[in-house]
Amino acid sequence: MWSTPSDDLTPMLAQYHALKQQYSDCLLFFRLGDFYELFYEDAQIGSKELGLVLTSRPAGKGKERIPMCGVPYHSASSYISRLVSKGYKVALCEQLEDASQAKGIVRRDVIRVITPGTYFEKEVCGVAAVYVKNKKHHCAYLNPSTGEFVAGSFSSEGAQEFLLKFSPKELLVLPNYPTEKLQKILKVFINPIKEEDVEEGYRLLKEDMGVYHPTALGFEEEGPLYACGVLYRYLKITQKGFMPLVGRPKPYSDEGYVRIDYRTRRGLELIESYEGREDLSLLGVIDRTLTSMGRRLLRFYLLHPFGKREKILKVQEAVEELLKDRELLKDVREVLEGMPDLERLVSRISGNVATPRDLVLLKKAAEKVSKLKALLMERAKSQLLRELAEKMEDLEDLRRDIDNTLVEDPPLHVKEGGLIKEGVNPTLDELRSIKEKGEQILREYEDRLRRETGINSLKIGFNKVMGYYIEVTKPNLRFVPSYFKRRQTLSSGERFTTQELETLEEKLLSADVRIKELEYQLFLQLRERVLEKLPAVSSTASPVAHVDYLQSLAYVALQKGWIKPQMVEEPVLHIEEGRHPVVEAYVKDFVPNDTHMDESSFVYIITGPNMAGKSSYIRQVALLTLLAHMGSFLPCRSARIGIVSSIHARVGSGDVLALGISTFMNEMLEVAGILSSADRRSLIVLDEVGRGTSTHDGIAISKAIVEYIVRKIGARTLVATHYTELTELEDKLPHVVNYHMAVSRDGSQIKFLYRLRRGKAEASLGIYVAKMAGLPQEVVNRAQELLSEPILEKVYEKSQEEEAKRLTEEILRLIEGIDIATTTPLDALITLARLKEMVKNIRYTHKW
Numbered sequence: 051m052w053s054t055p056s057d058d059l060t061p062m063l064a065q066y067h068a069l070k071q072q073y074s075d076c077l078l079f080f081r082l083g084d085f086y087e088l089f090y091e092d093a094q095i096g097s098k099e100l101g102l103v104l105t106s107r108p109a110g111k112g113k114e115r116i117p118m119c120g121v122p123y124h125s126a127s128s129y130i131s132r133l134v135s136k137g138y139k140v141a142l143c144e145q146l147e148d149a150s151q152a153k154g155i156v157r158r159d160v161i162r163v164i165t166p167g168t169y170f171e172k173e174v175c176g177v178a179a180v181y182v183k184n185k186k187h188h189c190a191y192l193n194p195s196t197g198e199f200v201a202g203s204f205s206s207e208g209a210q211e212f213l214l215k216f217s218p219k220e221l222l223v224l225p226n227y228p229t230e231k232l233q234k235i236l237k238v239f240i241n242p243i244k245e246e247d248v249e250e251g252y253r254l255l256k257e258d259m260g261v262y263h264p265t266a267l268g269f270e271e272e273g274p275l276y277a278c279g280v281l282y283r284y285l286k287i288t289q290k291g292f293m294p295l296v297g298r299p300k301p302y303s304d305e306g307y308v309r310i311d312y313r314t315r316r317g318l319e320l321i322e323s324y325e326g327r328e329d330l331s332l333l334g335v336i337d338r339t340l341t342s343m344g345r346r347l348l349r350f351y352l353l354h355p356f357g358k359r360e361k362i363l364k365v366q367e368a369v370e371e372l373l374k375d376r377e378l379l380k381d382v383r384e385v386l387e388g389m390p391d392l393e394r395l396v397s398r399i400s401g402n403v404a405t406p407r408d409l410v411l412l413k414k415a416a417e418k419v420s421k422l423k424a425l426l427m428e429r430a431k432s433q434l435l436r437e438l439a440e441k442m443e444d445l446e447d448l449r450r451d452i453d454n455t456l457v458e459d460p461p462l463h464v465k466e467g468g469l470i471k472e473g474v475n476p477t478l479d480e481l482r483s484i485k486e487k488g489e490q491i492l493r494e495y496e497d498r499l500r501r502e503t504g505i506n507s508l509k510i511g512f513n514k515v516m517g518y519y520i521e522v523t524k525p526n527l528r529f530v531p532s533y534f535k536r537r538q539t540l541s542s543g544e545r546f547t548t549q550e551l552e553t554l555e556e557k558l559l560s561a562d563v564r565i566k567e568l569e570y571q572l573f574l575q576l577r578e579r580v581l582e583k584l585p586a587v588s589s590t591a592s593p594v595a596h597v598d599y600l601q602s603l604a605y606v607a608l609q610k611g612w613i614k615p616q617m618v619e620e621p622v623l624h625i626e627e628g629r630h631p632v633v634e635a636y637v638k639d640f641v642p643n644d645t646h647m648d649e650s651s652f653v654y655i656i657t658g659p660n661m662a663g664k665s666s667y668i669r670q671v672a673l674l675t676l677l678a679h680m681g682s683f684l685p686c687r688s689a690r691i692g693i694v695s696s697i698h699a700r701v702g703s704g705d706v707l708a709l710g711i712s713t714f715m716n717e718m719l720e721v722a723g724i725l726s727s728a729d730r731r732s733l734i735v736l737d738e739v740g741r742g743t744s745t746h747d748g749i750a751i752s753k754a755i756v757e758y759i760v761r762k763i764g765a766r767t768l769v770a771t772h773y774t775e776l777t778e779l780e781d782k783l784p785h786v787v788n789y790h791m792a793v794s795r796d797g798s799q800i801k802f803l804y805r806l807r808r809g810k811a812e813a814s815l816g817i818y819v820a821k822m823a824g825l826p827q828e829v830v831n832r833a834q835e836l837l838s839e840p841i842l843e844k845v846y847e848k849s850q851e852e853e854a855k856r857l858t859e860e861i862l863r864l865i866e867g868i869d870i871a872t873t874t875p876l877d878a879l880i881t882l883a884r885l886k887e888m889v890k891n892i893r894y895t896h897k898w
């Protein structure tokens with residue numbers, strides 16, 4: 051569009067073009083003095099996205115002017131953040147030498163590329179890769195901000211689940227990988243890769259991590275490591291000198307955890323409500339963590355509750371201890387309060403973006419870790435708390451080193467000085483004292499010279515041209531010692547300097563510059579020493595996060611009076627007076643309900659009017675089961691929960707619109723997924739399945755689904771429905787029990803009791819709810835009239851019968867019209883095919 055690179059360009063623009071060519075997919079932030087400038091199309095994007103004023107500059111001899119805009123370098127990060135959150139990549143191009151020292155054009159290069167998935171200064175980052183080989187989807191996820199690095203091999207659906215679980219900001223895939231659906235749900239930015247990148251990434255990963263075989267990392271095959279390599283390489287080529295510490299990737303598997311897929315997570319509103327509100331989600335209600343690490347872990351266990359009874363019991367034991375020993379809980383919370391995020395500090399420090407304040411935060415964290423460890427070692431009795439305390443590394447040396455080196459409240463920037471303590475470095479102390487006591491030192495020197503020479507009028511003066519000088523009046527010149535060097539002759543006397551004064555002058559004038567430089571060097575040395583200890587910091591993050599997780603469970607149980615569920619292996623579910631943890635928090639006078647499922651009855655068909663509390667109840671059972679598997683206590687009077695392998699919830703309509711499929715199709719896809727993956731130890735929760743199609747089909751499908759679950763799966767199941775026809779199943783199938791949500795009627799008034807009772811509901815009372823919602827009286831009255839007429843379904847059935855009659859007559863007519871004498875074998879075959887088709891249609895309409 052504008053000038054292409056050519057000899058006529060200014061040298062600076064020629065340099066720009068050369069760099070832009072290498073980073074053509076990025077916005078190039080080109081450092082010019084105190085600004086980062088954007089040129090050409092980049093400038094137009096910058097101006098549009100950031101509201102910057104678009105200016106222009108000459109491109110070279112005889113060339114048109116080119117657009118440009120810029121941002122001050124010291125406030126660039128907020129601009130970069132805005133661009134990155136919109137999916138742009140920003141290449142930061144710096145001046146590599148001091149402009150005043152440079153011969154010709156200043157050397158510049160890109161020092162880092164910031165992308166949505168790799169911007170590790172921000173917590174919301176994360177990048178994933180999928181590499182398909184031999185029909186296996188090898189997936190990896192890396193969060194550069196916390197160091198989380200996991201990978202595994204999956205089916206194509208498994209890969210989707212993996213990606214939905216980790217919600218990366220950026221996805222690296224070969225160009226033929228289908229990403230449309232993911233992009234709609236996740237808003238992930240896609241980065242195409244090449245086959246060569248995969249090979250190179252794998253090689254780099256193996257080299258840098260010193261691994262020659264996947265088994266060394268706990269992987270059974272190479273596949274997932276290809277995906278890891280893609281991410282590792284990407285991080286390396288984008289972050290360059292800012293590469294954060296990346297540990298070895300760990301195999302990801304949901305083995306050992308209760309399986310919870312994306313739709314269940316959405317349907318049960320585990321992390322956020324349908325409207326995207328976190329306070330109305332389960333996480334929002336149970337989160338009492340005090341650190342970001344603990345919070346991330348809580349989120350993780352919400353999506354990966356423990357699938358093994360022993361593990362749950364261990365967590366319960368620790369939670370119970372904290373709940374009973376209030377003093378211990380209080381002290382643990384006090385230490386965790388204000389604990390800096392160790393995982394993020396490790397990323398920032400290893401990634402070369404740490405400020406002195408980050409190191410002071412690390413000191414504070416180390417101090418708190420020591421306290422926490424000592425506290426637990428001394429007072430905790432439960433096995434898990436003691437194990438966690440033992441896993442916390444001793445960070446005392448690190449704490450002492452930072453404490454001895456840095457001042458309490460250092461400035462934000464490393465090059466401003468004022469960050470290193472007194473007594474750390476003699477040269478620094480001397481420079482500081484020179485700076486501070488400069489005048490005094492000069493007076494002392496002046497006194498010394500007077501005494502040495504005997505010239506009482508000797509003076510040390512200063513001017514901008516000469517700097518410091520010693521002035522001696524004419525009568526005293528004969529006393530001037532030989533080591534004085536003459537600088538200037540005046541009418542009244544002469545000016546000299548000495549070696550010592552020159553040194554002093556140099557020290558004085560450059561003290562400030564040197565102080566800043568030396569402090570910076572000392573900071574870098576400290577950073578190096580800290581870097582060596584970072585693995586210990588990194589491995590301490592997990593036990594600290596776990597303690598936070600446990601105390602959060604204990605604290606919420608304490609605050610809300612929750613009780614410990616009994617966990618058993620048998621497939622039972624006994625909950626007495628269970629309450630929905632989220633609805634309870636927002637509804638006055640919540641009505642508790644029981645659940646009693648065992649091997650003889652494990653499928654609940656729950657009917658009841660609209661608004662009677664059916665959905666809340668079935669979700670409540672799923673949420674309590676999930677919480678129990680996290681080791682949490684429960685909102686109920688007592689509970690006996692049989693371990694589940696997976697929880698499946700088909701509730702709400704989810705992301706149908708975004709996916710471009712119909713509500714009914716989406717629902718059927720979900721149910722198909724559940725029926726194929728649930729087993730005898732699963733918990734299934736279905737809310738109004740089949741409502742997206744005709745009543746007739748809906749009832750048939752719902753019945754068939756329940757039948758399949760009872761006969762083929764045997765999973766504990768709760769079905770909320772408006773189809774009272776489903777209650778017929780209680781008599782036809784074993785293990786099925788009818789329940790309904792009770793209402794009381796007083797004339798035309800209805801009161802919802804929110805109480806679960808045995809047996810089926812009387813009526814659906816939809817019209818009553820419509821009236822409550824304020825539908826015009828005319829519409830309500832007409833609906834009432836229609837309800838008393840033959841039901842719509844009857845009309846439907848009648849029309850089906852008529853159609854069958856019509857088809858039968860047509861068949862008879864067709865047969866009567868056959869003239870056997872003139873019919874060829876081919877005609878006969880064609881007629882036979884038509885007849886067969888018509889019979890099929892009759893069977894379909896008549897459901898024979």
Ligand SMILES: Nc1ncnc2c1ncn2[C@@H]1O[C@H](COP(=O)(O)OP(=O)(O)OP(=O)(O)O)[C@@H](O)[C@H]1O
Nearest residue numbers: 637639640641659660661662663664665666667804
């Ligand atoms: N146990 C309860 N105690 C008190 N209030 C409740 C209880 N359960 C539900 N509610 C209240 O009733 C409202 C409706 O509940 P819910 O959505 O579960 O009804 P529903 O029977 O599934 O209705 P619909 O068939 O129209 O979907 C909830 O939003 C809540 O405010």
